[in-house]
Amino acid sequence: MKLSIAxxxxxxxxxxxxxxxxxxxxxxxxxxxxxLAIGGxxxxxxxxxxxxxxxxxxxxLVLNFGTIDERSLEAMxxxxxxxNSRNIPVILDPVGVGATPYRTEKxxxxxxxxxFQVIRGNASEIQRLIGGEIVxxxxxxxxxxxxxxxxxxxxxxxxxxxxxxxxAIDAVSNGKHTTVIDNGNILLTxxxxxxxxxxxxxxxxxxxxxxxxxxAVAGISTMSISGELAAENLQQNDGTGTFRVRLxxxxxxxxxxxxxxxxxxxxEIAN
Amino acid sequence: MKLSIAxxxxxxxxxxxxxxxxxxxxxxxxxxxxxLAIGGxxxxxxxxxxxxxxxxxxxxLVLNFGTIDERSLEAMxxxxxxxNSRNIPVILDPVGVGATPYRTEKxxxxxxxxxFQVIRGNASEIQRLIGGEIVxxxxxxxxxxxxxxxxxxxxxxxxxxxxxxxxAIDAVSNGKHTTVIDNGNILLTxxxxxxxxxxxxxxxxxxxxxxxxxxAVAGISTMSISGELAAENLQQNDGTGTFRVRLxxxxxxxxxxxxxxxxxxxxEIAN
Amino acid sequence: MKLSIAxxxxxxxxxxxxxxxxxxxxxxxxxxxxxLAIGGxxxxxxxxxxxxxxxxxxxxLVLNFGTIDERSLEAMxxxxxxxNSRNIPVILDPVGVGATPYRTEKxxxxxxxxxFQVIRGNASEIQRLIGGEIVxxxxxxxxxxxxxxxxxxxxxxxxxxxxxxxxAIDAVSNGKHTTVIDNGNILLTxxxxxxxxxxxxxxxxxxxxxxxxxxAVAGISTMSISGELAAENLQQNDGTGTFRVRLxxxxxxxxxxxxxxxxxxxxEIAN
Numbered sequence: 130m131k132l133s134i135a136x137x138x139x140x141x142x143x144x145x146x147x148x149x150x151x152x153x154x155x156x157x158x159x160x161x162x163x164x165l166a167i168g169g170x171x172x173x174x175x176x177x178x179x180x181x182x183x184x185x186x187x188x189x190l191v192l193n194f195g196t197i198d199e200r201s202l203e204a205m206x207x208x209x210x211x212x213n214s215r216n217i218p219v220i221l222d223p224v225g226v227g228a229t230p231y232r233t234e235k236x237x238x239x240x241x242x243x244x245f246q247v248i249r250g251n252a253s254e255i256q257r258l259i260g261g262e263i264v265x266x267x268x269x270x271x272x273x274x275x276x277x278x279x280x281x282x283x284x285x286x287x288x289x290x291x292x293x294x295x296x297a298i299d300a301v302s303n304g305k306h307t308t309v310i311d312n313g314n315i316l317l318t319x320x321x322x323x324x325x326x327x328x329x330x331x332x333x334x335x336x337x338x339x340x341x342x343x344x345a346v347a348g349i350s351t352m353s354i355s356g357e358l359a360a361e362n363l364q365q366n367d368g369t370g371t372f373r374v375r376l377x378x379x380x381x382x383x384x385x386x387x388x389x390x391x392x393x394x395x396x397e398i399a400n
Numbered sequence: 401m402k403l404s405i406a407x408x409x410x411x412x413x414x415x416x417x418x419x420x421x422x423x424x425x426x427x428x429x430x431x432x433x434x435x436l437a438i439g440g441x442x443x444x445x446x447x448x449x450x451x452x453x454x455x456x457x458x459x460x461l462v463l464n465f466g467t468i469d470e471r472s473l474e475a476m477x478x479x480x481x482x483x484n485s486r487n488i489p490v491i492l493d494p495v496g497v498g499a500t501p502y503r504t505e506k507x508x509x510x511x512x513x514x515x516f517q518v519i520r521g522n523a524s525e526i527q528r529l530i531g532g533e534i535v536x537x538x539x540x541x542x543x544x545x546x547x548x549x550x551x552x553x554x555x556x557x558x559x560x561x562x563x564x565x566x567x568a569i570d571a572v573s574n575g576k577h578t579t580v581i582d583n584g585n586i587l588l589t590x591x592x593x594x595x596x597x598x599x600x601x602x603x604x605x606x607x608x609x610x611x612x613x614x615x616a617v618a619g620i621s622t623m624s625i626s627g628e629l630a631a632e633n634l635q636q637n638d639g640t641g642t643f644r645v646r647l648x649x650x651x652x653x654x655x656x657x658x659x660x661x662x663x664x665x666x667x668e669i670a671n
Numbered sequence: 672m673k674l675s676i677a678x679x680x681x682x683x684x685x686x687x688x689x690x691x692x693x694x695x696x697x698x699x700x701x702x703x704x705x706x707l708a709i710g711g712x713x714x715x716x717x718x719x720x721x722x723x724x725x726x727x728x729x730x731x732l733v734l735n736f737g738t739i740d741e742r743s744l745e746a747m748x749x750x751x752x753x754x755n756s757r758n759i760p761v762i763l764d765p766v767g768v769g770a771t772p773y774r775t776e777k778x779x780x781x782x783x784x785x786x787f788q789v790i791r792g793n794a795s796e797i798q799r800l801i802g803g804e805i806v807x808x809x810x811x812x813x814x815x816x817x818x819x820x821x822x823x824x825x826x827x828x829x830x831x832x833x834x835x836x837x838x839a840i841d842a843v844s845n846g847k848h849t850t851v852i853d854n855g856n857i858l859l860t861x862x863x864x865x866x867x868x869x870x871x872x873x874x875x876x877x878x879x880x881x882x883x884x885x886x887a888v889a890g891i892s893t894m895s896i897s898g899e900l901a902a903e904n905l906q907q908n909d910g911t912g913t914f915r916v917r918l919x920x921x922x923x924x925x926x927x928x929x930x931x932x933x934x935x936x937x938x939e940i941a942n
Contacts, residue, residue: 154425154696155432155444161697161863166911171863172767173697176740182771198447198471200740225443229453319652321432321442358908366629369437370648377912381861425696426703426715469718469742496714500724590923592703592713637900640708641919 130308130343131394135385137334137347142168146188146336150329151175151205153195153224156322160193163326166381167351169333175201180208185215188336192239193222193325194232202235209243218246218335218344221290222328226250227257240288246341248284249293249328249349252277259287276300282307291345295327299349301342308346311393312353314360320373327352330380346394354391355379401579401614402665406656408605408618413439417459417607421600422446422476424466424495427593431464434597437652438622440604446472451479456486459607463510464493464596465503473506480514489517489606489615492561493599497521498528511559517612519555520564520599520620523548530558547571553578562616566598570620572613579617582664583624585631591644598623601651617665625662626650672850672885673936677927679876679889684710688730688878692871693717693747695737695766698864702735705868708923709893711875717743722750730878731759734781735867736774737766744777751785760788760877760886763832764870768792769799782830788883790826791835791870791891794819801829818842824849833887837869841891843884850888853935854895856902862915869894872922888936896933897921 148169152160157173164171174183177200184190190212192205212219226236236258250258275283277300284292285304294300299310317323331348335341359375419440423431428444435442445454448471455461461483463476483490497507507529521529546554548571555563556575565571570581588594602619606612630646690711694702699715706713716725719742726732732754734747754761768778778800792800817825819842826834827846836842841852859865873890877883901917 153444155428157697158429158700158863162911162915165861165863172770173695174738174767174771176738176773178740179771179773182773186770196445196447198449225445228443228457229445229450231447231450231453319436321429321436366633366646366649366653368649368652369433370645370652373433373648374645374912374916375908377915378908378910381910381912382908424715426699429700467716467718469720496716499714499728500716500721502718502721502724590707592700592707637904637917637920637924639920639923640704641916641923644704644919645916 131389131392133340134343134347135389137338137343138384138388140337141333144337145170146333147172147186148189148191148329148332148336149183149187149208150191150193150332151180151201151208152191152193152325155195156325159322160325160329162377163380164329164333166377167330167333167383169336175204177204177207180204181211184208184211187217189218189220189332191220191222191328191332193224193328194226194236195224195325197232197235205239206242209239213244218341219243220328220332220335221245221248222325223248223250223254223258224325226254233257245290247291247293247331247335247345248288249295249331251324252280252294252296255280255284255292255294259284278302278307278309291342293331293345293349295324295349299353301345301349303342309395310346310350310353311395312350312357312391314356316360316369316372317356319369320376323352350392351380351383351388354388355383357391402660402663404611405614405618406660408609408614409655409659411608412604415608416441417604418443418457419460419462419600419603419607420454420458420479421462421464421603422451422472422479423462423464423596426466427596430593431596431600433648434651435600435604437648438601438604438654440607446475448475448478451475452482455479455482458483458488460488460603461490462493462599462603463490464495464599465497465507466495466596468503468506476510477513480510484515489612490514491599491603491606492516492519493596494519494521494525494529495596497525504528516561518562518564518602518606518616519559520566520602522595523551523565523567526551526555526563526565530555549573549578549580562613564602564616564620566595566620570624572616572620574613580666581617581621581624582666583621583628583662585627587631587640587643588627590640591647594623594627594647621663622651622654622659625659626654628662673931673934675882676885676889677931679880679885680926680930682879683875686879687712688875689714689728690731690733690871690874690878691725691729691750692733692735692874693722693743693750694733694735694867697737698867701864702867702871704919705922706871706875708919709872709875709925711878717746719746719749722746723753726750726753727757729759731762731874733762733764733870733874735764735766735870736768736778737867739774739777747781748784751781755786760883761785762870762874762877763787763790764867765790765792765796765800766867768796775799787832789833789835789873789877789887790830791837791873793866794822794836794838797822797826797834797836801826820844820849820851833884835873835887835891837866837891841895843887843891845884848884851937852888852892852895853937854892854899854933856898858902858911858914859898861911862918865894892934893922893925893930896930897925899933
């Protein structure tokens with residue numbers, strides 16, 4: 130599998146997939162720059178008046194819940210249905226689901242209306258997305274008694290989607306196979322938007338392959354490895370500002386060789 | 401007082417207060433990153449549908465007038481009232497008040513509906529916020545005949561809130577005591593959002609102490625000292641882009657020792 | 672002409688023109704920082720409730736189509752008409768026009784209601800803005816059979832505005848005279864917002880001179896030369912993150928001398 134993933138870096142830079150993203154106003158600029166850095170072409174419009182036409186040009190669609198409101202939810206539904214009818218991949222980032230009833234309710238509504246090929250969140254968000262199925266074992270992601278790999282596999286079966294659970298250990302599962310990635314750096318949690326950017330990267334990779342599982346692994350591992358590269362050689366007076374700049378640097382440099390050398394796919398489980 | 405302020409840096413990084421910010425779309429990403437850099441946990445949602453639930457989880461609320469519209473003002477009122485009823489601190493950043501009648505009117509309306517524990521603005525904004533009381537002495541902040549310290553003290557009494565007037569000299573006052581901080585660098589005026597970020601920092605500190613006065617001094621002085629640190633050792637070809645990166649670096653590095661060594665609290669006045 | 676342009680750098684830093692920008696939520700922070708870097712004073716409010724009052728304070732108005740919706744279009748119309756009645760320059764950035772019927776339709780509507788002194792876009796956007804006049808020669812900007820200079824001159828006559836076509840070669844035309852600028856770096860296409868920032872710079876320069884043609888050349892060439900300066904001395908591990916920081920650095924450093932040394936105005940055509 131590693132080789133088929135590694136080849137995606139060249140592919141995404143050759144084909145420059147158009148990645149339509151209806152996302153939040155906090156990290157929208159970061160998501161656009163991350164998409165450009167990996168080789169994709171971002172378009173971030175969210176007006177219900179034109180998302181149908183824009184999705185018709187796109188190679189992938191990313192829906193991000195960071196700052197949902199009635200207008201963006203309307204746009205997400207129109208865009209999601211259009212993408213489904215065109216058979217282009219739709220990626221969900223359920224930011225903050227569980228934090229308020231509004232988010233949880235709206236995410237559940239959207240899951241019924243739109244088919245998602247990949248969903249990426251942290252353990253808490255994915256837990257909440259699958260309701261009471263596993264959540265009874267713990268509320269905060271730190272207290273979970275199940276691993277990200279177990280959670281991803283369960284959620285993949287329940288939601289019929291490829292699930293990416295990101296954290297200190299990232300897990301990708303389609304319910305049958307689960308890949309665990311042991312890369313990353315703690316500084317990734319001290320910069321806003323690293324999760325959103327990871328989802329944007331997944332979106333870019335799904336735009337150039339039918340193997341969405343490989344695309345999901347490529348996207349999340351690119352972010353985690355880039356976190357490691359960005360943290361290397363930080364000088365005494367550097368902090369999270371410099372780290373953030375180097376994170377985009379690393380994404381823009383990422384290629385087959387850097388990825389093969391850096392990735393730690395520590396287990397691959399057949400469920 | 402210096403020691404009780406200096407201890408806040410460790411506290412904010414230990415407790416990671418949730419700082420709910422209803423802010424503008426220009427500097428929202430900077431505010432989130434500044435909050436993370438000092439150790440807080442930012443959440444920036446502004447949908448009237450969920451701000452009540454989100455504030456219920458928060459340790460502090462920041463309301464920023466940068467790009468107000470009907471929807472964000474509705475959210476600010478709901479969030480502000482909820483925060484007041486929960487007795488968590490509410491911080492106001494009256495960006496641009498005085499520039500248009502709309503801003504001045506809406507700020508005055510909000511002041512009647514929501515109780516603010518801290519208000520931070522530049523001299524011009526604070527002048528306008530207190531109407532004709534002092535404003536007759538001059539219109540532009542450059543022409544003011546009263547010092548930031550005098551303005552802060554007067555405004556604190558009139559608005560019954562801790563007032564932070566930021567500028568070349570920063571002043572914090574509760575109407576009885578006034579603290580003057582003589583830190584900063586001119587480059588802070590050449591990067592957008594440094595005022596907004598200072599308010600976000602104040603918000604983070606108020607989330608970990610009941611001494612909002614100390615929190616206000618900690619927040620505004622952190623920004624001013626960080627401006628000094630960011631300007632140190634700039635190379636020949638560096639400009640405001642590099643300065644901005646180093647500003648976040650400095651906030652993320654700020655701690656008891658750096659603050660004690662750097663802060664210049666030049667006077668403390670008992671009114 | 673070169674000298675009258677070169678003198679604008681000092682002028683813009685002395686006068687600090689207030690540049691009101693109704694722009695998109697993706698690159699709004701970059702536009703504000705670029706405006707500050709060149710010496711202007713940005714204000715980005717887009718509420719229909721206050722844009723009339725804000726424009727009344729402004730020295731120039733920039734309208735950017737990046738993420739248009741009904742509300743921002745309403746604000747643009749109010750602001751544009753107010754600016755026209757005050758005789759301050761109005762600059763249009765028709766981002767993405769042609770990508771969806773909505774954008775093309777709304778741009779055409781706005782062109783009828785507001786008089787624009789300068790319009791800046793890439794070749795594809797400017798082609799679409801002038802409808803079928805030239806667009807029949809090719810659809811994608813890469814396939815165009817006419818040069819940016821020819822396109823700018825034609826569009827200037829058709830739209831009765833100064834037209835800036837940016838690309839590998841930038842062209843500025845008023846229909847009678849056309850200036851071609853051969854500066855830039857390919858990395859400018861790998862960072863979001865470089866076009867929007869160029870338009871913001873043009874806006875700042877128009878705020879300090881009646882010679883909008885010179886202002887347009889100053890703005891677009893500042894971005895292209897800054898791209899060259901930002902790409903200089905990039906180290907092995909640097910990428911688009913560092914390039915973006917240095918781009919703002921370069922804009923903030925740009926002055927008469929740097930510009931005179933760097934600019935390549937390769938032809939000046941009298942049509």
